[in-house]
Every structure is written in C-alpha cells, then in structure tokens.
Amino acid sequence: xxxxxxxxxxxxxxxxxxxxxxxxxxxxxxxxxxxxxxxxxxxxxxxxxxxxxxxxxxxxxxxxxxxxxxxxxxxxxxxxxxxxxxxxxxxxxxxxxxxxxxxxxxxxxxxxxxxxxxxxxxxxxxxxxxxxxxxxxxxxxxxxxxxxxxxxxxxxxxxxxxxxxxxxxxxxxxxxxxxxxxxxxxxxxxxxxxxxxxxxxxxxxxxxxxxxxxxxxxxxxxxxxxxxxxxxxxxxxxxxxxxxxxxxxxxxxxxxxxxxxxxxxxxxxxxxxxxxxxxxxxxxxxxxxxxxxxxxxxxxxxxxxxxxxxxxxxxxxxxxxxxxxxxxxxxxxxxxxxxxxxxxxxxxxxxxxxxxxxxxxxxxxxxxxxxxxxxxxxxxxxxxxxxxxxxxxx
Ligand code: GDP
Ligand code: MN
Numbered sequence: 001x002x003x004x005x006x007x008x009x010x011x012x013x014x015x016x017x018x019x020x021x022x023x024x025x026x027x028x029x030x031x032x033x034x035x036x037x038x039x040x041x042x043x044x045x046x047x048x049x050x051x052x053x054x055x056x057x058x059x060x061x062x063x064x065x066x067x068x069x070x071x072x073x074x075x076x077x078x079x080x081x082x083x084x085x086x087x088x089x090x091x092x093x094x095x096x097x098x099x100x101x102x103x104x105x106x107x108x109x110x111x112x113x114x115x116x117x118x119x120x121x122x123x124x125x126x127x128x129x130x131x132x133x134x135x136x137x138x139x140x141x142x143x144x145x146x147x148x149x150x151x152x153x154x155x156x157x158x159x160x161x162x163x164x165x166x167x168x169x170x171x172x173x174x175x176x177x178x179x180x181x182x183x184x185x186x187x188x189x190x191x192x193x194x195x196x197x198x199x200x201x202x203x204x205x206x207x208x209x210x211x212x213x214x215x216x217x218x219x220x221x222x223x224x225x226x227x228x229x230x231x232x233x234x235x236x237x238x239x240x241x242x243x244x245x246x247x248x249x250x251x252x253x254x255x256x257x258x259x260x261x262x263x264x265x266x267x268x269x270x271x272x273x274x275x276x277x278x279x280x281x282x283x284x285x286x287x288x289x290x291x292x293x294x295x296x297x298x299x300x301x302x303x304x305x306x307x308x309x310x311x312x313x314x315x316x317x318x319x320x321x322x323x324x325x326x327x328x329x330x331x332x333x334x335x336x337x338x339x340x341x342x343x344x345x346x347x348x349x350x351x352x353x354x355x356x357x358x359x360x361x362x363x364x365x366x367x368x369x370x371x372x373x374x375x376x377x378x379x380x381x382x383x384x385x386x387x388x389x390x391x392x393x394x
Pocket of ligand 1: 047049054055056057058059063096097098099100103126195196216217
C-alpha cells in the first residue's frame with residue numbers, strides 16, 4: 001500500500017525525522033489561506049504540491065513555487081484537477097518553500113534477495129534516481145542495516161561521509177539515515193524514501209546563515225500483509241486512487257493480481273495458483289490473472305472471483321482448478337452455477353475439482369452442463385484451446 005506524501009511525512013515526523021511543517025488543501029481558496037499563514041511566519045515563498053501516488057510530480061508540473069498568496073491560489077487552482085500519469089489531483093500540500101542548497105537522496109528499503117534492510121544514499125538527489133542508478137551506479141551508496149540493531153552508528157557515519165555530509169551535518173545525516181530504518185521497521189514498510197533530502201539555508205537566532213537537513217519529499221510503501229499489526233495505518237489507504245478491482249478483491253478476501261493474458265484462473269491456494277499458471281503457459285496460453293480464493297472458499301466467494309475475472313474484457317476463457325481440502329468441491333460447484341447465472345457475458349469455462357466432495361461437485365457440474373477435466377494437464381490444455389478458438393473466431 002502506497003501512502004500519499006502528507007501521510008508519509010507524518011510517519012517520518014513520528015519517527016523523529018526533520019520534516020518542515022505542511023498543510024493539505026482540497027481547494028484553491030483553502031490553499032491560499034494556508035499560504036497566507038506560511039507567509040505570516042516569515043516564509044519568502046511557499047511550495048504547492050500535487051498529492052498523487054505517482055512519482056515525477058515535479059516534471060509533470062505538479063510542484064509549483066509561489067511568492068504571494070495570490071500566486072499560491074493560482075498554483076493550487078492549476079494543480080487541483082490536473083491529471084498526472086492518468087490520476088486526477090484532488091489534494092495539494094502547502095508548505096513554506098525551502099531555500100535548497102543541495103538535494104540528496106536517502107532511502108531504506110527491503111532487499112528481499114538479501115533478506116536485509118538496504119539503505120541507499122546519493123549526493124545526486126532530486127532528479128530521477130532510477131536514471132542515476134542506471135547510468136552511474138557508483139553514485140549510489142548502499143549499506144545493509146543489522147536485522148535487530150538497525151543501521152549501526154559507524155555504518156551511518158560512513159554513509160554520511162560518502163555523501164559529503166561530514167563536518168557540521170554529520171550528526172544530522174546519521175540521525176536521518178538511522179531514523180529512516182527505524183521508521184521502516186516500526187511501520188513494517190517496504191520502502192521509506194526521502195528525495196530530496198534537502199540541505200536547506202535559513203537564518204539562525206543571531207541572524208547568522210545556517211544550513212540544516214530536511215526531508216522535503218517522502219514516499220512510503222507499507223507491507224499489506226503486516227497491516228493487521230498496525231490498525232491505524234489502514235485508514236491511510238487512498239481509495240480514490242486504488243484500482244476498483246483491487247478494492248473488490250480485498251473486500252472479498254481474495255488474493256488477486258491482474259496479468260496481461262486471456263485465460264482467467266480461479267484456484268484455491270497460492271502454490272496451486274502458481275502451478276496452474278505454469279501449466280497454462282506450458283500449453284501455449286497466457287494467464288489473465290493470479291487468483292487465490294483461499295481455503296474454505298464459499299459459493300459467494302467463487303461468484304465474486306468470477307465477477308473479478310469477467311470484468312477484464314481481455315479474458316477469453318476461464319480455468320477453474322480446485323483442490324478440495326477444507327474447501328468443499330460441491331460448495332465451489334454451486335458457486336460456479338450461481339456465478340454463471342449472473343454473469344453478464346459468456347466465456348468458455350473448464351472446471352477441474354478434486355478432493356473433498358469431488359463426486360457431488362461432478363454431479364452438480366454435469367447437471368449444469370459445465371465442461372470439466374479430470375486432470376490439471378487436461379484442464380489447462382482445454383482452456384488454452386478454448387481461448388484460441390475464441391480469438392480465432394473474432
Ligand atoms: P517529485 O517530483 O514527485 O519527486 O516531487 P518533489 O517533492 O521531490 O519535488 C520535485 C522538485 O521540486 C524537487 O526536487 C525540488 O527541486 C523542487 N522542490 C520541492 N520542494 C521544494 C521547496 O520547498 N523549495 C524549493 N526551492 N524547491 C522545491
Ligand atoms: Mn521527490
């Protein structure tokens with residue numbers, strides 16, 4: 001689950017990281033009022049930023065600086081309602097603009113292959129870090145945090161020196177790097193990224209020039225599977241930007257991942273779903289989705305799975321592969337009959353049900369004239385053939 005910048009910044013702040021104050025507006029008038037407040041506290045400019053769950057907002061015109069309340073209002077009016085990578089902007093973040101001396105990149109992320117938290121830093125932040133990673137990988141520093149102790153002091157110091165943040169900024173840089181890891185672990189996040197981490201100019205209490213490190217942008221991705229451990233975080237999900245199919249699948253307790261192929265798969269169990277997809281591929285087909293209806297699936301869940309699959313106009317055949325254990329074959333068969341009665345378009349379907357109550361299931365399917373298969377190989381072959389016929393007929 002991806003978080004909006006303003007939610008991500010709240011998590012960073014809670015972890016003790018330096019984030020300049022911000023507000024969120026849903027109208028240009030509200031943005032103007034917030035800008036007036038920021039100018040009132042001495043800001044020379046404010047920044048108005050689109051809140052959408054995609055990167056590269058700056059390049060897309062979704063980040064604007066304003067020197068007066070009227071300019072801030074105009075910037076917000078321009079950004080609200082704008083589409084960035086196909087997503088309509090509904091909110092803007094308003095903050096006093098930082099006077100940036102340099103932009104760094106710093107992030108903590110889960111490296112699944114290494115089974116460690118990886119901390120990445122670069123002195124070339126701000127621009128698209130993917131480009132730096134692709135063209136000059138040596139410009140990105142990498143260090144693995146300790147699984148229990150987090151990013152150790154010496155590791156954080158090495159990273160800071162590597163970024164050129166020794167001297168007066170060493171302590172702050174160490175605190176930010178360690179804070180990112182703490183924030184990632186505390187929230188079971190997959191990614192906590194700050195780009196840019198700004199070296200920001202300001203005026204100290206005696207009128208002297210000072211520079212401090214500040215998190216000017218924040219990107220956090222949470223591990224969906226760990227959300228049960230953080231009851232408060234589920235509320236941060238942005239339903240406006242979520243794919244409706246994903247939202248439906250989650251509501252029904254179905255694991256669903258859309259793919260590019262044309263054979264919809266309804267399977268119980270993640271391992272069996274992977275195997276089913278492998279066999280579809282083996283026989284020359286392409287799965288339209290990964291779908292696990294889970295253990296003990298009921299008839300209504302089977303019907304919901306069918307709806308999810310048929311909502312994808314690219315689906316030309318459906319393969320149902322159920323291994324009855326806790327899941328009862330007759331219950332699934334009834335769900336299929338019910339779903340077919342409700343479905344809004346007809347596609348060929350091949351059903352294989354074995355295990356608990358397989359005989360009852362077979363009787364129900366036969367009575368309803370479903371195409372069945374005795375083995376998974378046979379089912380996959382038939383589904384691929386059916387999908388080919390449909391495409392040839394079009
Ligand atoms: P992104 O493009 O979606 O990653 O959005 P960012 O928040 O990273 O903003 C993009 C760029 O806008 C940054 O790299 C900065 O150069 C600039 N920017 C963002 N906030 C400020 C700010 O407070 N002051 C100034 N001067 N520039 C900013
Ligand atoms: Mn950014």
